[in-house]
Amino acid sequence: MMKPPEGLDLRRMGAHLSRQRYQRGSLKSFVRAAKGKPKRPLPRGTYWARWYRYVRQADGGEKRSPREKIITKELASSLRIGTEYAGPLTKADAQRALDLLIARDAGTYTPPDTAATFAQVAREYLVVAEPGWGPHTVRTSKGLIESLLISGKPGNRPVVELTEIELQQFLNEHVSAGASRSKLSKMLLYVRNILDHAVMKGS
Numbered sequence: 001m002m003k004p005p006e007g008l009d010l011r012r013m014g015a016h017l018s019r020q021r022y023q024r025g026s027l028k029s030f031v032r033a034a035k036g037k038p039k040r041p042l043p044r045g046t047y048w049a050r051w052y053r054y055v056r057q058a059d060g061g062e063k064r065s066p067r068e069k070i071i072t073k074e075l076a077s078s079l080r081i082g083t084e085y086a087g088p089l090t091k092a093d094a095q096r097a098l099d100l101l102i103a104r105d106a107g108t109y110t111p112p113d114t115a116a117t118f119a120q121v122a123r124e125y126l127v128v129a130e131p132g133w134g135p136h137t138v139r140t141s142k143g144l145i146e147s148l149l150i151s152g153k154p155g156n157r158p159v160v161e162l163t164e165i166e167l168q169q170f171l172n173e174h175v176s177a178g179a180s181r182s183k184l185s186k187m188l189l190y191v192r193n194i195l196d197h198a199v200m201k202g203s
Helices: 073-078 091-106 118-132 135-150 164-176 181-201
Strands: 026-028 047-056 062-071
Touching: 026 091, 047 091, 062 073, 062 091, 073 091, 091 181, 118 135, 118 181, 135 181, 164 181
Parallel strands: none
Antiparallel strands: 026 047, 047 062
């Protein structure tokens, strides 16, 4: 085993880096009362989001910085979320948008080549997601992503050129082929997750 350079304490490496914590934040249909301002209700489909960023200080301490954002249908659409329906933004899609905002704020991703294919982004997604999966999920989901989404029709398409119609047709083909509800649900989930990853990467 190589000996570290003199004066370098490997146990302290990363002590001054931003701390990455898993969090979902919180969503409310109103803006909370604060600093003398009253509670303010928001229009239907608009949500007040709040989360935290954890930053290591030079002395090794940690500072928690609050973040907040109003999530609208327009903001979600700019993240390619909720564009498939005309009505107000759902809370589930608002949470997806918040997940992306948290990831961007944490600085955990760097922009890729904008010509990246769906397969390339899917492989990057696997690298990020797989360590948090259990053995069963690795066995079932990894194979599905590799065989149907990476090697399948969407794989060789530049992710920025994929349309909702293409993706719907892709799913419809599997419906016609008799795919089970469980399989279709997983395909839809991972298509969404991979596209979310593309948005976080700036594709």
